[in-house]
Amino acid sequence: MPRSSSTLTPDDRLGTAQPAGGGPGDVSRRGTSSAGRSRPTPGATLGLGIATIYLSLLVLIPLAAVLWRSAEGGPGDFWQAMTTPEALSSLKLTVGAAVIVALINLVMGTLIAWVLVRDNFPGKAVVDMLIDLPFALPTIVAGLVLLALYGPGSPLHVNIAYARVGVVVALLFVTLPFVVRTVQPVLLELDKSMEEAATSLGASSAATFRRIILPNLLPAMLSGTALAFARAMSEFGATVLISGNIPFQTQVSSVHIFGQIESDNVHGAAVVSAVLLVIALVVLVSLDVLQRWGARRG
Amino acid sequence: MRWRTNKSKVAMVFGVVLALALGGAACGSSSASGGGKVQLSLVAYSTPQEAYAQIIKAYQSTPEGKNVTFRKSFGASGDQSRAVASGLTADIVAFSLEPDITRLVKAKLVPADWNAGEQKGMVTDSVVVLVTRKGNPKGIKTWSDLTKPGVEVITPNPFTSGGARWNVMAAYGAQIKTGKSEAEGVKYLEDLFTHVPVQDDTARKSLQTFTSGKGDVLLAYENEAIFAQQKGQKIDYVVPDDTILIENPVAITTRSKHPKEAKAFLDYLYADKAQGIFAANGYRPVTKIGAASKFPTPKNLFTIADFGGWADVTTKFFDTDKGIMAGVERKIGVSVAKK
Amino acid sequence: MASSVASSTLTKHAIRWAALTYLLFLLVLPLGVIVWRTFESGLGPVITSLISFEALHAFQVTAIVAVLSVIANTVFGVGAAVLLVRHSFPGKRLLNALIDLPLAVSPVVVGLALILVYGTFAPAGGWLTDHGIEIIFSTPGMVMATIFVSLPLVVRAVAPVLEEIGIEQEQAAWTLGARSFVTFRRITLPAIRWALAYGIVLALARSLGEYGAVAVVSGRLVGQTQTLTLLVEERFQNFDPITAYSASFVLALVAVIILLTIKLLRPKGDVS
Numbered sequence: 086m087p088r089s090s091s092t093l094t095p096d097d098r099l100g101t102a103q104p105a106g107g108g109p110g111d112v113s114r115r116g117t118s119s120a121g122r123s124r125p126t127p128g129a130t131l132g133l134g135i136a137t138i139y140l141s142l143l144v145l146i147p148l149a150a151v152l153w154r155s156a157e158g159g160p161g162d163f164w165q166a167m168t169t170p171e172a173l174s175s176l177k178l179t180v181g182a183a184v185i186v187a188l189i190n191l192v193m194g195t196l197i198a199w200v201l202v203r204d205n206f207p208g209k210a211v212v213d214m215l216i217d218l219p220f221a222l223p224t225i226v227a228g229l230v231l232l233a234l235y236g237p238g239s240p241l242h243v244n245i246a247y248a249r250v251g252v253v254v255a256l257l258f259v260t261l262p263f264v265v266r267t268v269q270p271v272l273l274e275l276d277k278s279m280e281e282a283a284t285s286l287g288a289s290s291a292a293t294f295r296r297i298i299l300p301n302l303l304p305a306m307l308s309g310t311a312l313a314f315a316r317a318m319s320e321f322g323a324t325v326l327i328s329g330n331i332p333f334q335t336q337v338s339s340v341h342i343f344g345q346i347e348s349d350n351v352h353g354a355a356v357v358s359a360v361l362l363v364i365a366l367v368v369l370v371s372l373d374v375l376q377r378w379g380a381r382r383g
Numbered sequence: 384m385r386w387r388t389n390k391s392k393v394a395m396v397f398g399v400v401l402a403l404a405l406g407g408a409a410c411g412s413s414s415a416s417g418g419g420k421v422q423l424s425l426v427a428y429s430t431p432q433e434a435y436a437q438i439i440k441a442y443q444s445t446p447e448g449k450n451v452t453f454r455k456s457f458g459a460s461g462d463q464s465r466a467v468a469s470g471l472t473a474d475i476v477a478f479s480l481e482p483d484i485t486r487l488v489k490a491k492l493v494p495a496d497w498n499a500g501e502q503k504g505m506v507t508d509s510v511v512v513l514v515t516r517k518g519n520p521k522g523i524k525t526w527s528d529l530t531k532p533g534v535e536v537i538t539p540n541p542f543t544s545g546g547a548r549w550n551v552m553a554a555y556g557a558q559i560k561t562g563k564s565e566a567e568g569v570k571y572l573e574d575l576f577t578h579v580p581v582q583d584d585t586a587r588k589s590l591q592t593f594t595s596g597k598g599d600v601l602l603a604y605e606n607e608a609i610f611a612q613q614k615g616q617k618i619d620y621v622v623p624d625d626t627i628l629i630e631n632p633v634a635i636t637t638r639s640k641h642p643k644e645a646k647a648f649l650d651y652l653y654a655d656k657a658q659g660i661f662a663a664n665g666y667r668p669v670t671k672i673g674a675a676s677k678f679p680t681p682k683n684l685f686t687i688a689d690f691g692g693w694a695d696v697t698t699k700f701f702d703t704d705k706g707i708m709a710g711v712e713r714k715i716g717v718s719v720a721k722k
Numbered sequence: 723m724a725s726s727v728a729s730s731t732l733t734k735h736a737i738r739w740a741a742l743t744y745l746l747f748l749l750v751l752p753l754g755v756i757v758w759r760t761f762e763s764g765l766g767p768v769i770t771s772l773i774s775f776e777a778l779h780a781f782q783v784t785a786i787v788a789v790l791s792v793i794a795n796t797v798f799g800v801g802a803a804v805l806l807v808r809h810s811f812p813g814k815r816l817l818n819a820l821i822d823l824p825l826a827v828s829p830v831v832v833g834l835a836l837i838l839v840y841g842t843f844a845p846a847g848g849w850l851t852d853h854g855i856e857i858i859f860s861t862p863g864m865v866m867a868t869i870f871v872s873l874p875l876v877v878r879a880v881a882p883v884l885e886e887i888g889i890e891q892e893q894a895a896w897t898l899g900a901r902s903f904v905t906f907r908r909i910t911l912p913a914i915r916w917a918l919a920y921g922i923v924l925a926l927a928r929s930l931g932e933y934g935a936v937a938v939v940s941g942r943l944v945g946q947t948q949t950l951t952l953l954v955e956e957r958f959q960n961f962d963p964i965t966a967y968s969a970s971f972v973l974a975l976v977a978v979i980i981l982l983t984i985k986l987l988r989p990k991g992d993v994s
Contacts, residue, residue: 128902129809132801136817139798143869144824146846147835154838169704170713193744200741204734212742214981215749220927221977222756223951224934225958226970230755238596247581247597258748266924270883270917290730305882312878315825321934322829326588329581330540333716339828340584344542346830347461348703349486358831365826369819429959457956458942470842470851471859471941587959594961614961 148362155355166356174333175341176357178249180364182337183317186256190313194264195306201265202272219261224322227258232327247329252337255323260316264309271305304376311372315365421644422452426467427477428460428631429587430607431507434664435477438657447647459585460545467492467636474639475648477506477631479604480545481693484632497634506633506652507606507666510681511553511626514593514601514608517617523600524621526557530574537598538579539589541701541708546586548701549629550602551708555700556685557625572711594618604629605678609665625683631666756974760967771965772972779945780953780969786861787936787949788929791868795925799876800918804910806877807884808892824873829934832870836863836939859941864949867935872928879921880914887913919984927977 155163166172201213219227231254233239236246245251275298283293321339328335338357345354427435435455442448456463456471464483467473468490476493478484484504487493498504515523521534529536539547554575558568581597583589586607593601594616601618608620633652635645651657655672662674690696700707760768771777805811806818827835840847840857850857857863891913895905911918933951940947948956950969957966 126809126902129805129811132805133809133811136798136802136805139794140817140820143866144873145820147832147839147870148823148827150838150844151831151835170716171703171709174716193741196737197741197745200738204738206738210985212745212750214978214985215745215753217923217927217977217981218749218753218974220924221931221973222970223931223954223973225951225955226756226966227752229958230752230759232595233755233759234751254748258752261748262924262927266920267878267882270879270920271886273916274883274886290733301886304885308878308882311822312825312874315822318826319828319831325584330584331580331582331716332540332712336540336582339830340540340543342828343584343830344540345703346465346834347543348701350703351834353703354831354834358828358834361826361828362823365823366819369822369826370815373815373818429956432960454946455944456942457944458937462938463942466859466938466941469837469858470847591958611961616961 155359166353175338179338186317187314190264191310198265198268227323228326251327252324255327256317260313263313267305267309307372307376420450423474424454425475426456426473428479429457432457437660474645477633493634504632505630507631509604509606509629512605512620514620535598536578537593538602540582543584553627606665628686760971767964768968780950784950787864790865791929792926802877803880822874832935833938863939867939868929872925875925876921880917883917923981
């Protein structure tokens with residue numbers, strides 16, 4: 086099966102290193118025509134309709150129900166439930182930890198994907214297979230083994246349990262596969278002719294990376310980071326074990342929400358959930374915008 | 384060419400997996416009762432799981448229980464109660480504290496007269512105890528030992544765990560019943576919670592936090608401590624002089640399709656055999672059977688009724704914004720945050 | 723030139739060791755603990771615990787729920803990726819942002835949200851129950867919860883690659899007269915198959931490992947709606963770590979085997 090990108094003309098490629106297209110929403114510059122973005126064909130419209138129904142039944146309507154419950158009692162009640170000391174402190178911790186985790190994943194995830202695709206060492210295949218395991222493990226198991234390794238009684242004499250660092254480590258574990266697995270396929274597809282051309286023209290590897298490879302990887306990197314951020318916001322099982330769960334110190338919003346539900350305060354739970362959703366939406370949209378901006382600069 | 388070969392390989396693997404999954408679904412357990420058998424759904428909290436397994440077996444060898452099968456569900460008491468409120472089918476519900484039944488009474492899923500009987504709807508009892516390491520190295524015997532410097536106390540978070548609420552009321556009640564004022568009682572709770580390094584979300588998790596090495600003393604139900612010991616955990620426990628009587632309710636639901644059979648099973652839970660099984664699993668029986676005597680009686684046993692019952696206590700202590708415990712957590716949170 | 727070669731080798735090694743060290747502490751050691759804890763008392767107890775009635779039923783339930791949710795999300799995933807990358811329409815950016823959103827929802831809230839709409843006492847759920855269709859506290863509800871938490875995974879694996887490979891070949895096919903579905907089947911799909919495979923494995927792994935949301939909507943019916951993750955939790959609670967770790971080990975093993983299968987199916991000629 087011939088590779089598709091090798092059919093591009095030299096004009097499109099050299100020097101400016103056209104980026105892959107900053108994200109799914111961007112208007113494509115590949116080739117000369119804008120035929121990458123066609124008007125919706127009948128097939129596409131049908132597909133769109135089905136996708137919308139699927140998304141609505143499974144995600145939108147249930148989330149709307151939660152938002153509906155959060156709006157009970159009007160904006161005053163909403164504000165009150167959102168600004169209780171517990172809610173605020175848990176929100177700060179949750180969002181803060183999620184941001185840190187997303188940034189670490191952005192760097193390390195790309196690094197790991199790079200090593201898995203471009204590097205070679207004994208045992209690489211084994212490492213590659215292990216990457217998805219944090220997903221497959223129930224969160225309670227993740228929490229327990231992290232506690233065993235890095236909590237009191239750690240064989241490595243490291244104790245980060247029952248502290249905020251513990252929350253970050255637990256989140257890093259459960260979000261490990263996201264950036265790696267979104268960047269890896271793109272790296273595999275990356276056309277090396279551009280890099281080779283740049284190197285033969287005298288560019289250092291750093292410059293090659295920065296101007297040719299990175300712009301092509303950025304959409305996937307940001308895409309994976311967005312996923313990691315979202316996931317870190319919602320994690321319950323792994324963090325609840327290693328964090329110690331002390332209100333105002335190490336209690337994340339998921340646990341706060343659970344406490345509200347347990348106390349039959351569905352409104353309070355819905356409010357904090359709604360706030361988390363809005364924050365997540367804002368960050369996701371920002372990352373999307375960032376992708377486009379990065380693409381245009383490329 | 385290669386794609387086609389691999390495509391057929393993929394299709395084959397896919398097909399096999401799909402066949403297995405759907406085949407599994409087809410011979411999936413059919414829970415429908417047939418042939419004259421009645422199926423009762425028991426929705427209970429997690430700790431009496433083994434007790435109920437044994438009781439059901441015993442029941443099925445009685446004439447009333449011969450044609451009864453059971454569909455069972457066990458989980459955290461609050462979770463289970465909410466599941467029934469959301470539509471989980473249940474004929475008999477058994478929870479660890481009364482508010483979880485009250486929630487269903489409000490939703491008209493349990494009749495309002497569920498506790499009108501002789502035992503007031505309670506099927507087992509227990510008490511709050513102080514669980515220590517084997518041999519009690521720190522010599523913990525009383526509530527005041529918990530607030531000594533350097534002592535770490537494990538208890539779950541009172542807003543996510545019903546068990547934690549019993550612990551809090553036992554701690555508070557012990558102060559009041561020994562002559563302290565309300566303000567002093569609340570001060571004790573503040574002191575106590577500054578000694579709590581971990582607040583797990585459920586009672587079982589805090590038991591496991593303790594058995595895996597964290598903390599010097601755990602506040603728990605007596606039956607939990609006995610259960611852990613039966614499972615080989617190296618712990619001891621002390622029944623303090625002043626402690627609260629934990630009462631676990633059970634009820635039949637209003638939407639039960641087999642009310643007669645459900646009532647028969649409920650009555651059986653009070654029979655000597657069933658109460659004996661509960662006792663063997665660490666619960667204090669509510670009827671006067673011989674096994675009851677093996678449980679030590681605390682000198683000063685009080686009940687939740689002494690504080691106005693759960694309805695009042697939930698509002699006064701556990702309202703998430705205005706309750707006493709909310710105040711306690713906030714005070715500690717602020718003071719610790721300042722460190 | 724020599725120095726840049728040397729520095730690039732140094733960089734290469736630095737990157738490699740940074741990645742491997744990170745993975746050692748975050749991935750390899752924790753997995754090692756699981757393997758160790760599973761086989762601490764030998765192979766016998768592991769096997770015994772895995773062939774118990776509850777464990778076998780849990781396998782069955784997990785298999786059904788995971789496979790169904792992965793199939794659903796794969797179809798949605800490929801379709802949505804094609805829509806987002808190859809077409810423009812009003813509301814596209816919103817759709818794009820909404821697809822990732824389910825991941826940000828706490829598992830307790832996922833359960834709550836589904837029950838609010840499809841529970842027995844909810845409007846839609848009530849209507850369905852009256853017509854004999856049980857969603858919540860039964861397999862369909864668990865499948866829905868699992869779909870919810872793994873929704874974006876296939877889309878996000880496929881979309882960047884769709885973007886990367888460009889549209890020339892598809893254009894060529896169109897100009898030669900191929901209809902869109904034929905183009906899709908013979909050109910697009912083969913080109914994204916590697917990314918699709920990664921996406922499917924991710925989604926499958928996530929579906930196997932989900933606990934919170936499924937726990938809320940499952941009803942925890944012993945032997946009926948207990949997935950492997952629920953079994954793991956329950957066994958831990960009852961001081962039976964052998965069964966709990968054994969079941970976790972199996973979950974991990976399944977994820978590894980699927981990935982291995984996909985790697986083996988990859989044609990040898992397709993190497994970067």
